[in-house]
Amino acid sequence: MKNEKVIITGASSGIGEATAYLLAEKGAHVILLARNEEKLKAIQNKILDKNQLCDFYPIDLKNATEIEKVFKQIFKEIGTPTILINNAGVGTFQPIDEMSPEQIIEPIKVPFQAAILCSYYCVKEMKKANNGRILFITSPVSYFPLPYMISYTASRYGIKAASFALRDELKKDNIKVNLVVFGKVNSEYLKNNNADFTWYPKASKWFPEISTQKAAEKIYKTLQKDKKENIFPSKLNFFLSCYKLVPNFSIWFFKMIGLYEPMYDFKK
Numbered sequence: 001m002k003n004e005k006v007i008i009t010g011a012s013s014g015i016g017e018a019t020a021y022l023l024a025e026k027g028a029h030v031i032l033l034a035r036n037e038e039k040l041k042a043i044q045n046k047i048l049d050k051n052q053l054c055d056f057y058p059i060d061l062k063n064a065t066e067i068e069k070v071f072k073q074i075f076k077e078i079g080t081p082t083i084l085i086n087n088a089g090v091g092t093f094q095p096i097d098e099m100s101p102e103q104i105i106e107p108i109k110v111p112f113q114a115a116i117l118c119s120y121y122c123v124k125e126m127k128k129a130n131n132g133r134i135l136f137i138t139s140p141v142s143y144f145p146l147p148y149m150i151s152y153t154a155s156r157y158g159i160k161a162a163s164f165a166l167r168d169e170l171k172k173d174n175i176k177v178n179l180v181v182f183g184k185v186n187s188e189y190l191k192n193n194n195a196d197f198t199w200y201p202k203a204s205k206w207f208p209e210i211s212t213q214k215a216a217e218k219i220y221k222t223l224q225k226d227k228k229e230n231i232f233p234s235k236l237n238f239f240l241s242c243y244k245l246v247p248n249f250s251i252w253f254f255k256m257i258g259l260y261e262p263m264y265d266f267k268k
Contacts, residue, residue, distance in 0.1 A: 001223070002027035005081045007074065009061060009118060010088030012039035014187035015137065018212035019085065019219050020054070021047065026220065029053035031074060031081065034088070035060055061088050061114035062106065071121035080125040083133045083223065086115035086159075091152035099151075107151040111138075112158045119166065123175065132175040135222065136163040140183060140231075143240050144251065160229075167228060178222050181231040181240070183207040185215050207236045 006023050010016040012034035020030045024047045032040050032054065040056035047054035055078060059070045074081065089111040092103040119134050126132030141153045142160035160179060167177035186209050210218075210233060222230045231237035243250040 001220075004028040004083055005031065005078060006083040006085065007031045007033060007081045007118070007122070008085045008087055009033045009114065011056070012036045012043065015182070015185060015212050015215045015219075016085075016087045017043055018216035019087070022213075022216040022220055024052040024054055025050070027052075028083075029055075029078070031078060032056040033059050033061065033070065061118075062109040064113070064117055067114065067117045068121065071118065075121075075125055080129050080132075081122055082126075082129075082131065083135065084118060084122045085219065086111065086118060086134070086136045088114055089137075089155075091149065091155070093148050093152065095148055096150050104151050107155045112155040112162075115159060116162060119162075123166075123170065123173075126175050127173050130174050133223065134166065134170075134175065134177045135180060135219065136160075136178070137180045137182070137219070138163075140181060140236060140240060142181065144243055144247065164228070176226050178225075178227060179229040180219055180222050181229065181236070182210065182215055182218075183233060183236045184209045186211050207239070208233055 001023055004023075004027070006028045008016050008020055008023075008030060011020050011030075011032035013036075016032075016034070017039075020032055020043060024030045030047065030053065032043060033056070034040055035058060037056075037058040040058060044054045044056050057070045057074065059066050061067060089107070091107040092099055094103070096104065115136060122132065122134065136159050138159040139152075139156045141149060142156040145153045145157075163177055163179040170177060184207065215232070218230065218232050231240055239250065
């Protein structure tokens, strides 16, 4: 990672923050993007205190105009990034008729719209250098839909599709594209997005929760390779592989062991 310039979206907490610390430790110049300037500054100070490289840019990734402005600023002040990690995401997990129009649209803007626009600006610069890597982070709902997550699911499906399509499009330009899929990560994400996961202890027997540090390590390992998709933990990888082959049976099995039905009932 030495001398790599790495943009990380959603870097003020959770997976993004943990990834920033790890990649900076590995020698990368990390460039942090998120809304909370105070948190970004605190993370930068921790990294700089270790004589590692870090810059940050406060940004509302829902705002397309801000994305254009900040990325042009990065290119001017720091140069062409060699890696973009599309990590930012939001989502309200409720019945569609109980959400506001803003809550419905928000998960489409972040992560999907934000990831596409961030990739767009980076690709234009990476092509000039004939080098780069774009990494998308997404959720298991990219593979199978869950109720009470309509916008979140649609957005995450889009992230997976964009990753696969962009990977094929950019091969000739020596720009690598990878997808990382995590199960439940021990962060504030679900709490911050109004999600009731009281049913998850059942699921944890099958798909163990991982720490943000472990997630960061998986991201780092992915950056060392060029695998189309990386799914963690391994049991989740096995389930999603089965789902691709026999989707109806997989959902039936999920319901039989009590890991799918709670998603219909948690608001009742």
